[in-house]
Amino acid sequence: NAGVMQNPRHLVRRRGQEARLRCSPMKGHSHVYWYRQLPEEGLKFMVYLQKENIIDESGMPKERFSAEFPKEGPSILRIQQVVRGDSAAYFCASSPLQRGSYNEQFFGPGTRLTVL
Amino acid sequence: RKEVEQDPGPFNVPEGATVAFNCTYSNSASQSFFWYRQDCRKEPKLLMSVYSSGNEDGRFTAQLNRASQYISLLIRDSKLSDSATYLCVVNGGGSNYKLTFGKGTLLTVNP
Numbered sequence: 001n002a003g004v005m006q007n008p009r010h011l012v013r014r015r016g017q018e019a020r021l022r023c024s025p026m027k028g029h030s031h032v033y034w035y036r037q038l039p040e041e042g043l044k045f046m047v048y049l050q051k052e053n054i055i056d057e058s059g060m061p062k063e064r065f066s067a068e069f070p071k072e073g074p075s076i077l078r079i080q081q082v083v084r085g086d087s088a089a090y091f092c093a094s095s096p097l098q099r100g101s102y103n104e105q106f107f108g109p110g111t112r113l114t115v116l
Numbered sequence: 117r118k119e120v121e122q123d124p125g126p127f128n129v130p131e132g133a134t135v136a137f138n139c140t141y142s143n144s145a146s147q148s149f150f151w152y153r154q155d156c157r158k159e160p161k162l163l164m165s166v167y168s169s170g171n172e173d174g175r176f177t178a179q180l181n182r183a184s185q186y187i188s189l190l191i192r193d194s195k196l197s198d199s200a201t202y203l204c205v206v207n208g209g210g211s212n213y214k215l216t217f218g219k220g221t222l223l224t225v226n227p
Contacts, residue, residue: 033213042120042203042217043160056214091159095213102148103212107159 002027004094004108005074012114013082021077021111025094032075033105034067037089049075082115089113117142122204122218130226133194137221139187139204147212149180150205151189154220160203163189194225 005024013019025032031050035043046059049069057067064082069075079086089112093105122139129135141149149166164171166178166187177190187204201220207213 031213033215035215035217040219042219043215045214045216048213056211059214089157102165103207104150104162104165105213105215106162109159112157 004029004092004106006092006108006111008111009109010112010114012116014116015083016081019079019082019086019113021079021090021092021113022074023077023092023094023108024074025092026106029094029096029106031095031097031103032069033093033095034075034077035091035093035107037091037110039088043091046077079113082113084115087113087115118218119143119216120204120206120218122202123221124219126222126224128224128226129194131194131196133225134190134192135194135223136191137189137202137204137223139189139218141185141187141204141206141216143206143216144185146185146206148207149187150215151176151178151187152203152205152217153200154203155200160205160217163202191223194223196225196227199223199225 033048034046037043047067048056064080066078089110091110092108095105120141151163152160153163154160166180170179175192179188201222203220204218206216
């Protein structure tokens, strides 16, 4: 399967624990984006990364959230000291080298985080 | 005003019906426009990009009116498999990567 891969698909954490979400982009894609979908809400942009670089993290909460896309391995979204409000579906998307204004992004199956 | 606003729905239509979705966006600097579909508890899947000249893909036709900041999606001869939530998506303006999603319109096609 050459699509965007995310794991785990479901993650349960207790308040105060850490959550680590992983994303492997489609083959040939070098741009990764993270979005969050709260219940009954639309997807919200969180962060845009290229290999070893954070390009835009304007949608990330200022505290407890971080993201990386190392030279080797998947992109990681890390949430420290989770709270109940972090419960959501977290989707990763990837795109190839951007040309022009149309940047078609392809989404992974998501990680559903539940904080108890 | 919301950045991307869609008909809240839900839409319930019989098989074979034609159904139209409307969407408006607030950022006049937006450069690219898309329709995605999302099945229940699944990821969004790109249905089609929407170009200024309008475009068609089989039973699906998308239109863009930049002056009115309005996007539409028409589905002809609807199938049971078209049942999903349809998401209007606009790039954030000032970038070509920050997608802004509408909350979606739920479509149910009935036999």
